[in-house]
Amino acid sequence: MSACEKLLLLYTGGTIGMQQSADGLAPASGFEARVRAQQAQAGDLHLPNWCFRELLPPIDSANMSQSNWLAMVAAIRTGIEQDGCDGVLVLQGTDTLAYSAAALSFLLLGLPVPVVLTGAMLPAGAEGSDAWANLFGAMQALHQGTAQGVQVYFNGALMHGARVSKLQSDAFDAFTVLPRQRVAERATQLPDAINYRVQRQPVNIAVLPFYPGIQASHVSALLNSGVQALLLECYGSGTGPSDNAELLATLKAAHERGVVLAAISQCPQGHVEFGVYAAGSQLRNAGLISAGGMTREAALGKLFCLLGAGLPPAEVEHWFALDLCGERAE
Structure with a gap:
């Protein structure tokens, strides 16, 4: 495990960055400025340097599709191969976060840097929100060093990306890895x-x-x-x-x-x-x-x-x- 020094913060939408509209909470752009303002307000958080990429348009994760996963992979490759990032944090909505984590676990086989996904149950800025704790907690975990592969960071815990599920719809500890029998031969070499x-x-x-x-x-x-x-x-x-x-x-x-x-x-x-x-x-x-x-x-x-x-x-x-x-x- 190596510490992340330059992080790609990839924003796809979701509750974490939503703002109120006439029809209720809706995905919103402009999240980078809010993150940087909150970081400056919070003081010394010991975070890696980071660059921001936004997939447009930002979506409610209930609208997640295979094409969105492929767009994430393309953005991640660009961040690593062209921008020199050595870690990735993906922000998305929680409804399909476990699906995205699982899909990326397989779509990014062989990727030499760690990828973490997080989101929030309440929008950033809402009273009692878990948004900043999840976002900055994930960034700190990557800065301290995480294993290669895909993981989910939520409510203070890192969880295997291909084992996690969302079990609750209204609690900060919505995600967990349930004990399931997992016996299978490990592939000795990936094609x-x-x-x-x-x-x-x-x-x-x-x-x-x-x-x-x-x-x-x-x-x-x-x-x-x-x-x-x-x-x-x-x-x-x-x-x-x-x-x-x-x-x-x-x-x-x-x-x-x-x-x-x-x-x-x-x-x-x-x-x-x-x-x-x-x-x-x-x-x-x-x-x-x-x-x-x-x-x-x-x-x-x-x-x-x-x-x-x-x-x-x-x-x-x-x-x-x-x-x-x-x-x-x-």
């Missing part, structure tokens, strides 16, 4: 095809939970919409309606034509282990691959990284099953 320098393309990925009463026609309609991958949120340790032959046949046919099918557990502290129940084995036989104890955010981000790099389905399944950055193994 050049998924290095952070590789240009990614948007891909069509869908997420669908199993629920009592789900029909084969529901799944078929989604699979026939052009999706390249379907992330199924299964029950418990990776089970589903195994007595529905039509549904299983629909999944198998999609897999045979090249759709990547992955399974996560709906349980906040669960993990997929297909062989425990016959119902799970049926899903595995239909072509599903296990995400183990990965979160929804991590599994989605990983599929985007692999498919967006243009890897064929068999290679996507191979690398999805391995631990790439600590998302599947302690």
Whole structure:
């Protein structure tokens, strides 16, 4: 771990910089001046030197998309390769912060500097806001030295970017890393095809939970919409309606034509282990691959990284099953 001396502060929008509008809180530009004014007012915070970049237009993170992630990657590369930054702090809204942290964890594989994401539950300047504590706390953590890879800083804690989830909507400790079983072989060497320098393309990925009463026609309609991958949120340790032959046949046919099918557990502290129940084995036989104890955010981000790099389905399944950055193994 090395101390960050020149930091890229990348602002994407979110509650942290929002201001009141006629319709309520809305993303606002001009956040750099507010940060510098607050830093000057706070006195000696022992922060690194920093430069500011803003992705325009600033967005409410509820509007986050794959194109926004790709824009973040491009801005981060510019900050490091052209501006000489040795650390990155991304500011965004909290609704999809865990999704962005997971996506960047895989999109930035091999990046030689640390990246931290933070935001706020209340706008900067609001009474009792956590904005400045999160922002300056993250900057101080980077200045003191953090490990390479992507992390989230929130409420005084650093958390693994590919393991964190938002569990509360109105508390300062909204983010946490839940204990989930993460046993998988670690990739000994990452292929050049998924290095952070590789240009990614948007891909069509869908997420669908199993629920009592789900029909084969529901799944078929989604699979026939052009999706390249379907992330199924299964029950418990990776089970589903195994007595529905039509549904299983629909999944198998999609897999045979090249759709990547992955399974996560709906349980906040669960993990997929297909062989425990016959119902799970049926899903595995239909072509599903296990995400183990990965979160929804991590599994989605990983599929985007692999498919967006243009890897064929068999290679996507191979690398999805391995631990790439600590998302599947302690």
